[in-house]
């Protein structure tokens with residue numbers, strides 16, 4: 271099946287099984303805004319918990335906060351967002367569709383790369399075992415020609431982005447003969463800047479309302495609380511502050527479901543370090559964060575680092591962790607070395623002294639910052655994309671199964687009486703009532719056992735147990751594993767220990783500690 275079709279199936283599966291709904295669905299939705307349903311919210315909470323605990327529980331020197339979405343408007347002046355949080359946009363006059371100029375060019379670069387990979391794959395098939403890939407890449411005229419085009423475009427694009435040269439971005443789009451995917455024409459407008467922050471007003475106009483912004487990142491809430499937390503928590507550098515919360519960006523192009531939303535959630539951690547040590551910490555956090563992703567068992571080959579060439583105005587090093595989505599490798603998390611830019615700017619704009627006094631050296635300095643910033647929704651999407659499977663069974667049937675990591679699954683255990691009589695439902699409820707304090711259990715008695723299993727497979731429940739007539743005699747149940755579909759008889763009294771260990775977030779945390 272084409273990757274595009276798989277992605278469409280994942281999107282409809284998310285809706286059909288209560289994971290993600292379009293916002294305002296009965297009013298036909300609202301662009302790039304989504305709601306999480308009964309299963310989605312559980313999965314999302316588990317992702318957040320895994321992140322939060324990996325930061326705050328596993329590190330003595332990281333604490334959390336929860337700052338407000340509304341903040342003093344000067345904060346966004348100081349942070350540079352009012353002047354520089356822009357995307358270059360371009361319109362197609364025929365389709366009236368709006369695009370991000372940088373995305374159009376990046377897609378073209380990706381298309382060149384794809385072309386090279388296709389050539390290599392074709393040659394691999396043609397030459398069989400004797401195929402020397404490195405040599406082919408270095409000598410094939412077709413590969414070399416495409417590579418050269420890709421490199422030239424990339425260099426030109428990087429230069430234009432670094433200088434934010436809008437005219438040049440427009441020229442690139444014209445020279446590359448990029449067409450609008452809707453109208454198929456090259457009837458483009460000029461490239462313009464577009465600020466991504468949402469504005470609103472506080473106070474009534476009579477009192478003199480003032481414009482404030484919905485935060486486009488949670489990080490600034492951490493920076494402006496640096497002094498509060500450092501002093502009240504008696505924190506010693508190096509230390510970190512973690513936060514999970516909503517962020518808002520008026521994205522020009524709403525694309526790829528929950529990959530790019532106008533209202534989304536971030537999990538950010540700012541780690542304050544001594545100047546001069548930041549690049550060492552940057553590397554450490556890159557590895558720590560990659561390990562967090564890989565502990566989920568999605569396969570090392572599905573992740574890669576992408577080092578930024580265009581550094582944001584505040585950064586001296588930056589890398590993304592990219593995950594292989596059905597639509598290619600895409601950024602899920604950013605790790606940035608933000609220097610002392612933010613703290614210094616807030617010191618300047620607020621008139622406060624924002625420093626750290628190092629008791630060992632008797633010196634004061636403005637700490638440098640390493641930031642790790644991950645989108646909950648993008649993480650959610652990567653988990654969904656990797657877990658969704660349509661499996662061909664031996665009997666020729668297909669089952670749709672979400673092979674979610676057990677610790678993230680919305681429901682951990684479904685308890686099913688074989689029939690709705692002879693005391694089996696009561697026995698099943700007894701088990702639920704006992705285990706519900708330890709993990710998320712669901713009671714399910716409707717339809718045949720086969721149908722009930724499929725229903726649980728589709729929402730990723732790792733374990734099901736069936737209560738049958740034997741249970742009434744021997745206090746044992748049949749435990750079914752979602753992935754292998756194997757069944758075993760286990761004692762009811764052993765269930766908790768057996769399942770809890772496998773489904774707890776602790777099991778993930780132990781892998782990365």
Ligand code: ATP
Nearest residue numbers: 521529530531534601602603604643644645647648
């Ligand atoms: P992009 O280049 O895709 O727009 P970004 O580099 O602007 O992303 P950051 O500002 O580094 O993103 O934000 C950190 C993380 O927040 C991203 O890695 C992503 O997971 C998430 N994120 C950013 N924008 C959105 C969005 N519009 N919808 C969902 N998640 C987002």
